[in-house]
Amino acid sequence: MMPSDDDRRAHAAAASPYHDPYGADPYRAEPYRHDPYHADPYRAELAVRTRPAAAGAVVCALAGDLDIETLAPAADTLTALVAQRPGAVVIDLAGVGFCDSSGLNLLLRTRLAAGEEGVELHLAAVPPTVMRVLELTGTRAVFSIHPSAEEALAV
Template identity: 45%
Template sequence: MDRQMVGSASKGRLRVEVRHHGASAVVTPAGELDHHTAEALREPLEACVEEGHARLVVDCSRLEFCDSTGLNVLLGARLKAEAEGGAVHLVAMRPVVARVFEITGAEAVFTVHDSLDAALVE
């Protein structure tokens, strides 16, 4: 498997790692995604699409919290990825994070996977 670590960023309570796996960019945010930390996720997501990795796999297994600002970052990334023929896949959301998507109905516009391996098979 081609799993190349590309980079990482950190802003306060959120750390974001990016690696490539074939045609996919695997983006792993860890910590709290909110108004104060959203840029730490927005920037690498946008960079992945600009670099030609429009299939974004966001591994949410280490994401402890997500508010509406975080949700908007993911929705914005989805629009950019889809404009380039890609998509955003969400993986292993914890219940507290999944709840934001359920309440807003946003779960209907993302493909959600239970595991990273499942997301990378497609």
């Protein structure tokens, strides 16, 4: 009696319970461990820093890649900031090297949430890679964009 396809898949899963997102041999003896010696050198983290500014405004500076894998800290921070209803929220993008569709979605959702709360939202120091995404998607026009956080705060 020949094993079914389901039996073969079950056997393969039992032989290798480790899922390696980097495409290495799924049957290797050791699982992938996230440590400095096995870290993905191409994956950039996202740093999120906030600081109060004049007139009750808040600056949220992002540095790193703004993508689906690194998005959570920025989403949590921006949601909390808008909920506090400051005078304005300035998202400083000077340190962002990459932005995918989920990063764009976060910016758009934050803009909508800020509008609903009556909070002004500004983008500052938008790098060329992010500006290109905004231009290609036609969303540049919906944001208040400034060359620097300081200039955004002066508005």
